[in-house]
Amino acid sequence: MRILLYNPDNGVTRNFMPHLWMFLLQALTPPGHEVLLIDGNAKPMDEAQIAQFVRDQNIGLVGIGAMTRMVAKAYRMADAIRAAGVPVVMGGPHVTEEADEALGRDGGSRHADAVALGEADETWPQIVKDAVRGELKEIYAPVDGMGKERKPSLNPYPAIPWDKLDLRQFNLVPKLLHPLLKNFRENWGTFRIVPVESGRGCPYGCEFCTVTGFFGDSIRFRTNESVVNELLLLKARACKEGGQIAVFFIDDNFAINIKRTKSLLRDIIAAKAQVFWVAQISANLLRDEELVDLIAASGGKWIFIGMESVDPVNLKDVNKGFNKPGEYATVLERLAKRNIYAITSFIFGMDNDTPGVAERTLQQVRTWPPGLPIFGLLTPLPATPLYKRLEAAGRLTRPRHWKDFVPFTMAHTPLKMTIEEAHAELNYGWAHSYSPEALAQAVAALDDQHVGDRVNVFLARLCFRGIYFPMLRKSSWLRVIIENRRTILRLFKEGVFRWMRPRNSASQDSFDVATPNVSGEANA
Ligand code: B12
Numbered sequence: 140m141r142i143l144l145y146n147p148d149n150g151v152t153r154n155f156m157p158h159l160w161m162f163l164l165q166a167l168t169p170p171g172h173e174v175l176l177i178d179g180n181a182k183p184m185d186e187a188q189i190a191q192f193v194r195d196q197n198i199g200l201v202g203i204g205a206m207t208r209m210v211a212k213a214y215r216m217a218d219a220i221r222a223a224g225v226p227v228v229m230g231g232p233h234v235t236e237e238a239d240e241a242l243g244r245d246g247g248s249r250h251a252d253a254v255a256l257g258e259a260d261e262t263w264p265q266i267v268k269d270a271v272r273g274e275l276k277e278i279y280a281p282v283d284g285m286g287k288e289r290k291p292s293l294n295p296y297p298a299i300p301w302d303k304l305d306l307r308q309f310n311l312v313p314k315l316l317h318p319l320l321k322n323f324r325e326n327w328g329t330f331r332i333v334p335v336e337s338g339r340g341c342p343y344g345c346e347f348c349t350v351t352g353f354f355g356d357s358i359r360f361r362t363n364e365s366v367v368n369e370l371l372l373l374k375a376r377a378c379k380e381g382g383q384i385a386v387f388f389i390d391d392n393f394a395i396n397i398k399r400t401k402s403l404l405r406d407i408i409a410a411k412a413q414v415f416w417v418a419q420i421s422a423n424l425l426r427d428e429e430l431v432d433l434i435a436a437s438g439g440k441w442i443f444i445g446m447e448s449v450d451p452v453n454l455k456d457v458n459k460g461f462n463k464p465g466e467y468a469t470v471l472e473r474l475a476k477r478n479i480y481a482i483t484s485f486i487f488g489m490d491n492d493t494p495g496v497a498e499r500t501l502q503q504v505r506t507w508p509p510g511l512p513i514f515g516l517l518t519p520l521p522a523t524p525l526y527k528r529l530e531a532a533g534r535l536t537r538p539r540h541w542k543d544f545v546p547f548t549m550a551h552t553p554l555k556m557t558i559e560e561a562h563a564e565l566n567y568g569w570a571h572s573y574s575p576e577a578l579a580q581a582v583a584a585l586d587d588q589h590v591g592d593r594v595n596v597f598l599a600r601l602c603f604r605g606i607y608f609p610m611l612r613k614s615s616w617l618r619v620i621i622e623n624r625r626t627i628l629r630l631f632k633e634g635v636f637r638w639m640r641p642r643n644s645a646s647q648d649s650f651d652v653a654t655p656n657v658s659g660e661a662n663a
């Protein structure tokens with residue numbers, strides 16, 4: 140059978156990183172089937188196009204995965220595929236919580252023939268077998284023989300053949316620059332960000348988050364060896380094609396078990412498996428100097444920190460009191476000292492927020508080493524404790540907000556300001572962090588740093604700007620480049636100057652991860 144796995148586009152960020160679930164389910168498909176992957180972020184399609192595709196390609200089963208914000212598009216695509224006579228199975232966090240909606244059992248129309256609840260690593264092979272026999276069940280739940288929920292172990296973990304997969308659509312180097320950069324001495328013909336998971340689960344249970352409910356509070360890890368082998372495979376691929384690969388460790392909290400994270404990082408270093416990497420780690424776990432040393436030595440470049448608010452009352456309200464705003468600056472300085480930068484994520488519209496919250500937040504952000512601040516609105520995702528609390532209090536203004544998804548729009552009334560005021564705060568946060576002046580200041584704040592680090596921060600800021608001010612068209616990129624021409628010119632001059640220096644002294648400019656001077660054993 141030919142199977143299509145499809146991920147709808149998010150309408151914002153195009154193809155910055157593939158979705159792991161598709162590659163994972165492809166690797167877990169029983170032999171004898173051909174699995175095609177389409178990520179709508181890389182290959183945008185509408186309903187007519189996908190229906191045509193499944194007919195032309197003789198597809199026998201389509202699997203669709205989606206977050207809540209993309210589910211309306213996912214349903215439209217599923218409807219078109221089913222109308223073309225091909226069965227659809229849906230999975231992922233949204234339909235796990237809203238299976239009745241996907242199956243039309245809530246009085247609405249039906250979008251999926253079957254729904255895979257929760258983690259589908261173990262149910263997917265059965266789904267494929269049932270689809271071949273034309274006997275798809277409506278619900279596939281990961282349960283043991285006694286009918287009790289069962290979380291799949293990550294040991295063993297399927298080998299994803301990253302060395303053989305076609306990743307052309309995920310090259311972040313603009314086509315125009317390929318010929319130029321291919322011959323550049325630092326191998327920049329391609330640049331890809333690849334998702335890798337080393338573990339699943341987070342026990343913290345923040346009120347707005349799906350993760351603790353979905354993955355459970357039992358944390359599971361892959362073996363160090365399996366993660367290291369995956370990195371080596373990716374590194375070899377990058378080397379072979381004269382490009383760069385960075386890894387996004389998509390674990391919800393990469394250092395949730397510090398001892399184990401240190402042991403993994405030491406093994407990465409010992410195996411010389413370093414690539415540049417990004418990971419999500421909560422601020423409380425970054426107090427450990429040795430951990431941060433190992434992060435730096437193993438290739439860690441950007442750490443995503445869910446700071447959420449600079450107000451401890453807000454943090455306590457959403458069960459995230461373990462975040463201590465008083466220590467944010469110290470944590471970020473600890474990272475910056477090792478040339479590691481932070482993606483600091485904030486939520487506006489929390490219950491203790493009042494007008495002016497964005498400026499109060501930015502006043503603090505400006506005192507920190509430059510990183511990438513990002514801003515969102517408190518969003519009641521289905522089945523989260525936040526959703527239940529707001530529903531019980533009658534505060535949901537759009538209880539099924541995903542049916543008519545509008546980016547950056549609240550679905551409930553905050554306590555101490557209006558919805559419109561919350562939207563204005565969000566706008567203020569983005570506008571004042573990503574204006575040409577703010578970008579120039581971020582680069583200037585790193586004047587004593589290597590030009591490579593400043594280019595890194597600048598490019599990352601340009602890309603992150605696109606989350607709020609989508610830059611899907613060439614013309615919007617061009618406008619941003621013109622607006623930031625002074626900063627670009629400055630970095631360019633400096634880069635050329637360093638590049639023209641003799642190779643020995645220029646070798647530090649390499650974006651390749653240098654062999655660290657931290658031993659694989661310990662780092663006191
Ligand atoms: C990586 C990631 C991202 C990446 C996404 C890009 C990418 N290419 O991956 C980035 C950083 C951009 C991102 C952003 C956001 N994210 Co995010 N993200 C994640 C994260 C950390 C990992 C996803 C992942 O790969 N997991 C590992 C795989 C194996 O798990 P999985 O995708 O769930 O797939 C398993 C099952 O769900 C199932 N499955 C999934 N799909 C399908 C399909 C079929 C057919 C079948 C059978 C089974 C199946 O089988 C898989 C194997 O068991 C998750 C949290 C998490 N741990 O999953 C949050 C998560 C998915 N994100 C979430 C959110 C809310 C967001 C944002 C909206 C945050 C924000 N406020 O801005 C943005 C929106 C992005 C956008 N523009 O659309 C929520 C989604 C909740 C929901 N109900 O939708 C999650 C669950 C985290 C949370 N805090 O609750 N995210």
Ligand code: SF4
Binds near residue numbers: 348
């Ligand atoms: S620490 Fe992060 S992943 Fe864990 S529950 Fe809180 S928001 Fe979710």
